[in-house]
Amino acid sequence: MVPSAPDLSFRSGRNRNERIIGAILFLCAALSTLVTVGIVGVLLTQSFAFFRQVSVVEFLTSTQWTPLFQDKNFGILPLAAGSFLIAGGAAIIALPTGLLAAVYLSEYAAHRTRRILKPLLEILAGIPTVVYGYFALTFITPILRSIWPETDVFNAASGAIVVGVMIIPTVASLSEDALSAVPDTLRQGAYGLGATKLEVSTRVVIPGALSGILASFILAISRAIGETMAVTIAAGNLPNLTLNPMESIQTMTAYIVQASLGDTPQGSLAHQTLYAVGLTLFLITLSMNVVSQWILGRFREEYE
Amino acid sequence: MPGAEGPVGPRTDGGLGGGQRPRDRRRHILGDVFAVVCGAATLVGVVALAILLFDVVRDGVGQVDLAFLTSFASRFPERAGVKAALAGSVWILGLTALIAFPISVSAAIYLEEYAAQNWITRLIQLNIANLAGVPSIVYGILGLTVFVRALGLERSIISGALTLSLLILPVIIIAAQEAIRAVPDSIRQASYGLGATRWQTVSRQVLPMAMPGILTGTILALSRAVGETAPLIMVGAVGFIAFTPSGLGDQFTVLPLQIFNWISRPQDEFHVLAAAGILVLLALLLSMNAAAILLRNHYQKNRN
Structure with a gap:
């Protein structure tokens, strides 16, 4: 604090300006809260209109999603299954790969190697998702179809593979942060007992960073569920309650894109589906992000 | 201290001299x-x-030439180009920067330099962390409902720029906060000691020192905005436009959307156009990142 000085008139002018600036800055920070209020408000009010005509029970249990057909069904399950099929496939690829890459970067790589590899992973994270979609459709899908000829042109596997590649940097970089936060004294203690680097990594460092690693896994899966363009392009637009990755499916995000591209009249039930699906997507990703942060919060306490 | 150079890496000889x-x-x-x-x-x-x-x-690569950059989209693949999309992307980039940068940096200054440690600050901070994890398509739903419909901005460039500004707000705030936090406290104390007010300290000491980090974070966030497709589909950017925008209320398209439009067509000729469009998009992103590095180096040189 500035101690009070004799020149009071001069100070009061300064103080008034200071208060105005402080208020403007506060408004900018508070605006971010308004964004959340806007998202939740829009999704809730519009979904409310939807759920006045379609029961929540039908929405959650019906196994068909055909809002644009003559015979209308409003079951979110096929779309949710599509999203989880993509996220599950992506997780199988990205979680082990990302974690092992994090172990390499944190425990093995020399300083110079890290300085080359980390920016490359950042580039991978910065590639626009529409580019991943192109890559899936024109490169991965033909390979899949030459190995398994019965694969659909648009298939979940192709989408899952590119989304997996896309979230490797998320897992690798957040897990590496967690691994690096494990104190060196623990490693040195283990080496002093004659442990090899493998034993130190898997029995000391990874368990010590487990909560941070888990948080990175959840965050990456949440991103895979929210991913839109790559799955819209590669995985298709056919709501399909299936576990077969070679079939065409539709994710929640892809449906939202499809619904907004078409000419559904504003205020119609078909248009309101967009908000019901958006609300479902928002709640799923939000709860995963909150869980991830909660785990990370616990983790911070461990070494501080 | 004896034993200080004890084993920090794996000892392949087990320290016993052979005979493993x-x-x-x-x-x-x-x-x-x-x-x-x-x-x-x-x-x-x-x-x-x-x-x-x-x-x-x-x-x-065979498709990218001057004609491709200076032609509008066309039904005939051999005559099609990215003129409208490139212009739209540059407009979106500029507008989003103008909107998002001042608000985000002000919010970051408030949170780091002004905010009291109370529940309001914690709420804002928690909210920003959660907003960063909201899928981009959800911002699209918000933009469609609030900017396009409620505020009557229609399917215009300004709707798109406002939507993307909200999307990257939390990203820039978090990066700017980190940069401001990295400024040593001794600088602030010296400034206060000379009788400077809080705003004088922030604007003349803290911000210049934090600027390289803030700019790098901002440009990375803007690259994300330039690569985004899904939210702009929602707010009604169209894939087929034969004019360059001349004002905030004009209809528009952007590179990722033009690419998506070309990928969605079954003919191979259009896929070639999509690949060429991707090269233009990647070149734009690459030059933005180069600019980030140059700016950072420039500021760092001036500081020393």
Whole structure:
């Protein structure tokens, strides 16, 4: 604090300006809260209109999603299954790969190697998702179809593979942060007992960073569920309650894109589906992000 | 201190001078295998990036020429170009920067330099962390409902720029906060000691020192905005436009959307155009990142 000085008139002018600036800055920070209020408000009010005509029970249990057909069904399950099929496939690829890459970067790589590899992973994270979609459709899908000829042109596997590649940097970089936060004294203690680097990594460092690693896994899966363009392009637009990755499916995000591209009249039930699906997507990703942060919060306490 | 240079890495000789037991040899072989597996996992991302770039360059490089950059989209693939999309992307980039940068930096200054440690600050901070994890398509739903419909801005460039500004707000705030936090407290104390007010301290001491970090974070966030497709589909950017925008209320398209439009067509000729469009988009992103590095170096040189 500035101690009070004799020149009071001069100070009061300064103080008034200071208060105005402080208020403007506060408004900018508070605006971010308004964004959340806007998202939740829009999704809730519009979904409310939807759920006045379609029961929540039908929405959650019906196994068909055909809002644009003559015979209308409003079951979110096929779309949710599509999203989880993509996220599950992506997780199988990205979680082990990302974690092992994090172990390499944190425990093995020399300083110079890290300085080359980390920016490359950042580039991978910065590639626009529409580019991943192109890559899936024109490169991965033909390979899949030459190995398994019965694969659909648009298939979940192709989408899952590119989304997996896309979230490797998320897992690798957040897990590496967690691994690096494990104190060196623990490693040195283990080496002093004659442990090899493998034993130190898997029995000391990874368990010590487990909560941070888990948080990175959840965050990456949440991103895979929210991913839109790559799955819209590669995985298709056919709501399909299936576990077969070679079939065409539709994710929640892809449906939202499809619904907004078409000419559904504003205020119609078909248009309101967009908000019901958006609300479902928002709640799923939000709860995963909150869980991830909660785990990370616990983790911070461990070494501080 | 004796023993300070004790083992910090794996000792392959076990410190006993040869004569390893078979069990120890197995442990060390297993350790070597693990090191190779970790290294290979790190390379998965790098190799995927290389294949992706190779695929796009091979497909599209023959199509990129001056005519491609200066022609509008067309039904005839041989006459089509990215003029409207490139212009739209540059407009979106500029407008989003103008809107998002001042608000985000002000919010970051408030949170780091002004905010009291109370529940309001914690709420804002928690909210920003959660907003960063909201899928981009949800911002699209918000933009469609609030900017396009409620505020009557229609399917215009300003609707798109406002939507993307909200999307990257939390990203810039978090980066700017980190940059401001990295400024040593001694600088602030010296400034206060000379009788400066809080705003004088922030604007003349803290911000100039934090600016390289803030700018880098901002440009990275803007690259994300330039690569976004899904939210702009929602707010009604169209894939087929034969004019460059001349004002905030004009209809528009952007590079990722033009690429998506071309990918969605079944003919191979349009896929070639998509690949060429991707090359233009990647070139734009690459030059933005180069600008970020140059700016950072420039500021760092001036500071010393």
